[in-house]
Amino acid sequence: MTSTTSTGTTTIEAVEDMPSIRIVRDFAATPAQLVRAHTDPELFVQWVGPNSTTMTVDYWDARTGGSWRYVDGPGADGEEYAFHGCFHEVREDRLVQTFTYEGYPDSVALESMWFEDLGQGRTRMHVHSLFDSYESRDGMLRSGMDVGVNDGYAKLDRLLAEGSV
Amino acid sequence: MTSTTSTGTTTIEAVEDMPSIRIVRDFAATPAQLVRAHTDPELFVQWVGPNSTTMTVDYWDARTGGSWRYVDGPGADGEEYAFHGCFHEVREDRLVQTFTYEGYPDSVALESMWFEDLGQGRTRMHVHSLFDSYESRDGMLRSGMDVGVNDGYAKLDRLLAEGSV
Numbered sequence: 001m002t003s004t005t006s007t008g009t010t011t012i013e014a015v016e017d018m019p020s021i022r023i024v025r026d027f028a029a030t031p032a033q034l035v036r037a038h039t040d041p042e043l044f045v046q047w048v049g050p051n052s053t054t055m056t057v058d059y060w061d062a063r064t065g066g067s068w069r070y071v072d073g074p075g076a077d078g079e080e081y082a083f084h085g086c087f088h089e090v091r092e093d094r095l096v097q098t099f100t101y102e103g104y105p106d107s108v109a110l111e112s113m114w115f116e117d118l119g120q121g122r123t124r125m126h127v128h129s130l131f132d133s134y135e136s137r138d139g140m141l142r143s144g145m146d147v148g149v150n151d152g153y154a155k156l157d158r159l160l161a162e163g164s165v
Numbered sequence: 166m167t168s169t170t171s172t173g174t175t176t177i178e179a180v181e182d183m184p185s186i187r188i189v190r191d192f193a194a195t196p197a198q199l200v201r202a203h204t205d206p207e208l209f210v211q212w213v214g215p216n217s218t219t220m221t222v223d224y225w226d227a228r229t230g231g232s233w234r235y236v237d238g239p240g241a242d243g244e245e246y247a248f249h250g251c252f253h254e255v256r257e258d259r260l261v262q263t264f265t266y267e268g269y270p271d272s273v274a275l276e277s278m279w280f281e282d283l284g285q286g287r288t289r290m291h292v293h294s295l296f297d298s299y300e301s302r303d304g305m306l307r308s309g310m311d312v313g314v315n316d317g318y319a320k321l322d323r324l325l326a327e328g329s330v
Contacts, residue, residue: 018183018184018299019183059230064232064249065224065231065232065233065234065249065251066230066232066251067229067230067231067251068230069230084229084230085253086230086231086232086251086252086253086263087251088250088251088263088265088273089265089273094271096263096273098251098253098261098263098275100253100254106259108253108254108261108275108277110263110273110275110295110297112273112297128297130275130295130297132275132277132293132295134183
């Protein structure tokens with residue numbers, strides 16, 4: 001699925017020959033700013049997820065071998081949704097981490113993210129999420145992740161535009 | 166490929182529809198002993214890998230959100246091989262961790278391991294390694310991993326038999 005807002009086009013694509021999802025998105029940002037947006041917890045909670053929710057960090061240690069946990073909510077339905085994982089690799093050009101939604105504690109995804117410098121202050125972000133089964137991958141696609149992804153990146157666009165990153 | 170030693174049969178299988186490897190192996194051990202063999206660094210270095218090598222732990226923190234790194238060698242060829250990852254999940258019945266051989270620093274696998282209690286002091290261990298590409302998976306299968314896996318599990322059989330786990 002491809003969606004375009006006034007600030008950017010996000011492509012979210014199921015990869016058919018393996019249980020993965022690829023996301024490609026351009027930002028008016030340098031690679032370093034995008035790494036910061038994904039590793040600084042105070043920045044991260046300001047943009048990640050759908051507009052309707054509030055993220056709170058439980059723990060966060062963004063270094064190779066570190067780990068993270070955050071809680072989304074309580075939202076309009078009064079529910080909280082928690083997520084955790086570990087940082088396999090934190091480099092200047094690449095982030096690799098694991099991801100579990102605690103509602104499905106036995107599912108896990110491996111997320112790799114890298115940053116292609118397009119010059120003139122623009123960067124193409126590539127995200128590759130690999131799931132431990134096709135069921136997990138399809139459940140994620142059906143969960144409404146595109147709303148969270150698109151809302152989140154639009155919020156990140158605004159933070160970048162206002163010079164907050 | 167399936168191989169049988171005097172102490173156990175190990176099945177190592179490429180899973181065709183996703184870039185993964187499944188290993189199944191029975192042990193004369195309880196699930197708790199197998200978790201210990203995989204999480205206690207002093208035990209782990211005594212059995213992991215081929216007979217020809219010596220493992221040294223660089224760092225090791227076997228808890229959910231912890232991380233690890235170990236070095237194999239120097240072996241007969243004078244070379245050292247290093248590996249690192251993070252522990253996504255450490256539970257009584259299940260271990261999930263990431264794995265990178267530092268010779269290929271951009272490759273990463275996600276390894277899930279669970280323990281099926283067969284009763285009478287026997288346990289069937291299931292390992293599912295998911296790779297970020299078919300190339301990585303096939304490279305691992307071609308690397309001679311079956312020697313390391315079979316040598317390692319035979320050493321673990323001996324440690325279990327002598328009451329060291």
